[in-house]
Amino acid sequence: MARNVSDSDSVRRQNRGLVLGALRVQGPLSRTALAASTGLSHASITAITHDLINQQVIAELEPQEKSDARGRGRPATLVGFNRQIGAAALFEVDVNRARLSLVDYGGILVDRIESPVTPTTFASSPPAVFFAERLRQLQARNPVEAASLRRVAISVQGILDRDGDGLKWSPIAHLANRPFAHELAAAFAVPVALHKRGRLLAEGARWLDPALHDASVATVFVGSTVAMGMTFRGQIMGRGDEGATEFGHMNHLPNGALCRCGMRGCIEAYASDYGVLRTAYSVPETATPAPAVPQQEYDGLIARAEAGDRAATHAFNIAGRAVGFGLSRMMAVFDPSHVFIVGPGARAFGLMQAEINAALASALVCRVNGLPQIVAHHDEKEPIFKGLLMKTLNEIDQSDIAALA
Amino acid sequence: MARNVSDSDSVRRQNRGLVLGALRVQGPLSRTALAASTGLSHASITAITHDLINQQVIAELEPQEKSDARGRGRPATLVGFNRQIGAAALFEVDVNRARLSLVDYGGILVDRIESPVTPTTFASSPPAVFFAERLRQLQARNPVEAASLRRVAISVQGILDRDGDGLKWSPIAHLANRPFAHELAAAFAVPVALHKRGRLLAEGARWLDPALHDASVATVFVGSTVAMGMTFRGQIMGRGDEGATEFGHMNHLPNGALCRCGMRGCIEAYASDYGVLRTAYSVPETATPAPAVPQQEYDGLIARAEAGDRAATHAFNIAGRAVGFGLSRMMAVFDPSHVFIVGPGARAFGLMQAEINAALASALVCRVNGLPQIVAHHDEKEPIFKGLLMKTLNEIDQSDIAALA
DNA sequence: GCATTAATTTCACTGCTCGAAAAAACATGT
C-alpha cells in the first residue's frame, strides 16, 4: 500500500524541498527572494530557514560589503548551502575512460581522478574493486569530505534492470550483470545509484540552458554509441528513476547492419563512430564492429566529408538518415519541442542535418506540429557531469535533508 | 510561478481525493475499509466522510439485511457515491459512428444515443452543432441528470494541439481544426475535454483488468486505424493530459505504402483494415486508401486467412510485421511489461503473432528484458467507454469535489 | 442479560502555514 496520505510531515518535506530546490537552481538567496520563488509566506520561510540553519544545512552568507550600490532599507542577508555537510562521489564510466569526481554539498568539485578503460579492465579487476580502489584513493586525499560522503552515483551505458540498481547489458565490456552497486553500497555504507548516461544528458541539458528547464527536450548523444534521454516539461521521462530509453538500439532497418550489441539494424550500427567508419570504408555491414574508434580517426572522417569526399559524405548521410528515422519514430510516441545533439557526432551535425530533416518530414506528427528545433551542442562531458551532479544533489536534498526531523 | 506549496488545503484535497479514489476503484466501502485502503487514520476518515456526506457527495447505504452471515461486532455501514450530484456526457466518435452516453456520478449509464458518421457528416453540419444537437436531445430525455451536468468528454482520433483542447489533425473527415470543444463549453457552460482514443484504451485496459492497474501496459488498437496508449506503473503516459502517441503513424518503411494521413510507410498503412485489404488484393501500395472498410469485408479476409488463403495470410503477416517493428521501436523508448491488442484486428492476432514476435525478438530491450506479455482482447468498445468514463469521473472527483470547501 | 467483538466517533494534542503587526537594519534629508 503506497503511503500517499498527506499530513503535516509531508507538508514539511514538500516545502523544505521547495526551499532547497530554489537554492539549488538559483544559488544563494535572501529570505524574501525565497518567499517569492517558492510561493511560501515570509513567516514560513523564516521558520524553515531557521530549522535548516540549526541543522547546519544552510548558513547565512557574510554580507558582501563594497559592491553594487545597495538600495535603501534593511539589506538582505543571503543564505546558501553549507558545503561541508555532505559530499558525493560521481563516477562517469565510458567505453574508454572512467572519471571519478568528489563534490561537496554545494556542488563544488573537490577532487577528481581519471583512469583509462579498456575492454579488459573489468575482466581483470571486478567493477566493484575498480570503483572501490579509486574511491578510497579520493577519500584518502580528501579526508574531510570523505567523512561526510552521502551518495555514490555512477553514470553508465546500457540497460538497467527494473529496480534500477543492476546493469543487465552494457556496451562496456564485462560491466553488466556484476552487482557492483550493491557491493559498493555495502563497502562504503552509502546509497549507490546507477544512472543511464542518456538520461543524465537530458538532465544536464536542462541545467545548462535555463530556457529549456521546463521544455520537452530529447537529448541525443552521438559518438561511440548513440543514446538518448528525454525531458517532458522539465520532468525526466522514462521508467521513473531508472530510465530505459535505448534509442541507439532502436531498429532502423530490419536485418540491417550488425551492431555492437549483437542485433542487426540498430541506429547505432549506422550512426555511431564505428558505424560511420564501416560505411565510409565499404566494410560489409555484417562485419564485426570495431571495439573502439580513436577520436582522431572519427574527426579525420568528418574533415574528409567536409572537404567533399564522397564516401565520407555518404557515410554521414546514412548516419543522419538512421538518426532522423529514429527521431521520427520516437516522435510518434513522444514529441519534444527541442532536440539536442551532443557528443563527438555533434561536430558532424552539419553533415547529417539534411537527412535528419528529411526523415522527420516524413513523420505525421512533424507535419502537424512542425519540426522540433534541432541544435547541436559540442560538449557532452559537461552535460553528463552536470546532470549527474544535480541529480545526485537533488536526491540528497529531497530524500535526506527535506525529510530531516 | 507554479504554486507547489503544500498547506493544509492541499492536504485536505489530497486526502479527500484518496477517499474518493478508493470508492471509485472499489465501490462502496465501510469507513474501516476506507482507512485501510487509503492509509488514513480512522479519525480522519470519520472527519472526511462526515464532510463528504454533508456535501451530499457520498451517502450511507442502506444496510443489506439478509445476505452473507455477518460476523460479530458492530456491522459496517458502507458509504458510496451519491449518484444524483453530477452527470457527465461522453461522446465516442469514430470514423463511421458516434455515440453519446449520459452517465451519473456513480458511473451508471443513464441514456445513450448512437448516430452514424460518414465522411460528409461534419462537412454538412459543424461538429459543434452535431454534438450539441445530440446532447440537447439527451438532456431533454433526462431532465434530472441534465440539470447537474458537470463535464463533457469526447473521445477522438488524431493529433491534439499542445493545450489539448483542439484537434490539429484527424482521420475523421472535417473534424480537425474546428473549435468545437470551445463552442460546446460555451454553449453548455461546462468544461469540455478531448481525449485521444489510444490513451483511453490504455486507461480502460487498467480498469478492466485490475491486475494491470499498476503495471506498465501498451494498448494497441488495430482496426480502421492503428493507435496506441501507454500506462507506466498505473500512470497514463505522454504529454500530460493531452496525449500524443501517434503509434499508427510511426514510420514503418521509408517511402512505403500510402497512408490515409497522406504520409508514406506508416504502420497503419500496413496494419489497419484498409492496409491489409490493399495488400491482400495486391492493390498498389500507392493507391489511395479506401475511406472506410465494411466490417464484414475485414472479417471475411480473416476467415480466408484462417482457412489458409495465401494472399490473405501474407497480408496479415505484413500487418503483423508492421505492428511488431512498431512495438520493437517503441520499446527502445518505453518498455511495457504487457501489450494489449484490441479492436477488430484483435481477431486476427493469431495471424500476426508470429511476425510480431519475430520483430520484437530483434529488439535489444526484448532480448535483455524478455518479451512483453502480448494479449489480444476482442472487445474494444468497452475499454474506450470505461476509460472515458473513469477518466471523466476521476476528473470530477479530483478537481471539483476534492477541492470543495 | 451480559460479555465479546468490531466499527465509529470523540477528544486532546501536534505541527504546519498564514496574515498582520512588530522589530530590525540601513539610507536619506534636514
Add this chain to the structure above:
DNA sequence: ACATGTTTTTTCGAGCAGTGAAATTAATGC
C-alpha cells in the same frame, strides 16, 4: 545628530488537518 522612509525578517495568534488513545455504539454468542 536625529527623524523618517524603505526593505527585510521575525514574532504572534489563529486556523486547519491529521493522529493515537479512549470512549461509544451496535451487533453476536452464551
